[in-house]
Amino acid sequence: MERRTFLRGAVIGTSAAAFGGTLMHGAAYAAPAQNGPGPYGALGAADANGIQLPSGFTSRVIARSGQVVSGTSYTWHNAPDGGACFADGSGWIYVSNSEVNPGGKVSAVKLNSAGTVTAAYQILSNTRQNCAGGATPWNTWLSCEEVSLGSVYETDPWGVDAAIRRDALGKFKHEAAAADPGRQVIYLTEDETDGCFYRFIPTTWGNLSSGTLQALVAGTGTSGSFSWATVPDPDGSPTTTRNQVSGAKRFNGGEGCHYASDTVWFTTKGDNRVWQLNLTNSTYELAYDDNLVNPGPAPLTGVDNVTGSSSGDLFIAEDGGNMEICIITPDDIVAPFLRITGQSSSEITGPAFSPNGSRLYFSSQRGTSGSSTGGITYEVTGPFRS
Template sequence: MHRRTLLRTGGLTAGAAFAGSLWQGAACAAAVAPGSVHVTARRGASPYGPPGAPDANGVALPPGFTSRIVARTGRRVGGMLWHAAPDGGACFADGDGWIYVSNSEIPLLGGASAIRFGPGGEIREAYRILSGTNLNCAGGRTPWNTWLSCEEILRGRVFECDPYGERAAMPRLAMGRFKHEAAACDPDREVVYLTEDESDGCFYRFRPAEWGDLTAGRLEVLCATSDTGPVTWQRVPNPAAPLIPTRHQVGAAKHFSGGEGCHYDGGVCFFTTKGDNRVWAYDAENERLEIVYDADSPLTGVDNITGTPAGDLYVAEDGGNMEINLITPDREVTPFLRIEGHAKSEITGPAFSPDGTRLYFSSQRGARGDAAGTDGVTYEVTGPFRR
């Protein structure tokens, strides 16, 4: 099911107005009272069943799913020591196997590493793809198979990295100098969406001068007067922001409370904001902003987000009770998995293998929960995911 179905069937809103084209032709329109523009987020039953008792790795999973630990901070994996504070991640096809890339959200040494898997899931090797950067939080993959690693610092940069480890990572300064969080590519409009982790952060899009080359282009900021409805975009006058932050350069810019993960598919870019615990949807086809999730339970501490071709969104919690929650196309929110015993950590980097059968993610600070992330754990879950 296409991800736009989530919007066409009303999304998951609490007090958010949906109108116009998002309702037209909706498969579930009959379930909404005539004239109604409100749909309340609701907790529903998981298509996989509820998470069971924790397994040997401390991961509570639905029936039919299994977990394994693929890497631990400070321990060798594939010939290298795995980095501290694992954060945003993505998967890439690699011949008969695949690669999982993971950022390191630590000061000064940050960067990103990669694990190469064989066709049966065996670990072939691991290696660094970015070093010497600062607090690399989230990011995003590109259609041309590179990884955008984002620095979550004042005047942070976006680095374009080669997940295959053959080319040196390069800063893409035209994408702006701000507290970058995540990136999501929209190949239909040939833009890259960017979130900003500030209490009054903005939502941006970068329009490269040539699609596939991020060295030059135009940085724009989303402008709107309300939380839902039509939006416009305005150019950021000075993306380098040596004196005035990018989020303060355009008076009409809409501000969001702590931008986190973002994920694009099928004409919609979903993104999360931790300050108000919301999941948003930017309908790029109609240039409208909507709220997908706005509630306190079951999803708490919204952070990284990914999805599947079936239209399911997987949202990781920063804190909460250490769950990855599932948002289905029929407007139901339900826990998918839970990590037990990691109360002072957060779940980061959810990403599916290219064939959709394996989900990777990390507990950034692990069971010890130390701020330096020296007890980080990276997991793999295998099972009958909807694809």
């Protein structure tokens, strides 16, 4: 396919929390990515937590499902999933969904500038299968229900304001969300084998109580131009949202979503792809496809949650595969960044960087037990490039 070059650059004037705690520096990006040596070198032997990391990086456990978070009185939730970081003075807050049904929730853990846990608490409860979501520029967390006619809940990472269900964002099998402050829209993925990719245009930016839901319209190929068409009935009943727009492009199992500098990336687990929308010229293409890696084998399979670092690198978690977080660099290389050993019945979820970019948070949803009660939330610290 034709290989075009695009930019991932800094977005000025918005909170770093809007992008999982990072800002993006300018970098050329070509697609689709190919197998090659990662910028951090080879993975070392597994550490005491069973994690293989490049030289100079270390891991620690922040929380375990069903256990009290150290230094607090709060018991961490089961099946930790999507997450994000929010600046909190000189420290930060990491929020994490609980993908259980019924009894879904969101928990938060607060850390000071030294990375010490100072508090943990609940910010949402009594929901269903909260999978991924996304941060907003006004410092709220959108927690998404991955069930038929699921909802998006807007939550307060500080736990002060009550969570609000945002029906205007549509009722469907929600997965992830990503805010685009330049266009003042929220992008949304749908975890169906014939799902759509959506954007929500709020009536007033910063207020998600009303607005317009649209679906991406494009051809059947893996590259080309796209447009948007309004979903007439966002509540998805009696006709599901994905079947209301003629010509809506279908995606096989929409998962993670990340926006930076006029580009939005999202993953589809059903075909192990990372898609790239180039918003300045309304074109789309593949940023990664495990069937197009040459030479193989493909390092990234079971593509799921995605976030970005200050260097412009994408970090993509695997649901399955080798239990890795893989990196796709701005110069078109895909490689493992870390691997969790001894947890083959789990999946990696919720990657997010601290606001200063020095710490990466994520979870193993089912840990060593293979059960939702065995989730483990980790922190990795090291010389992340900027």
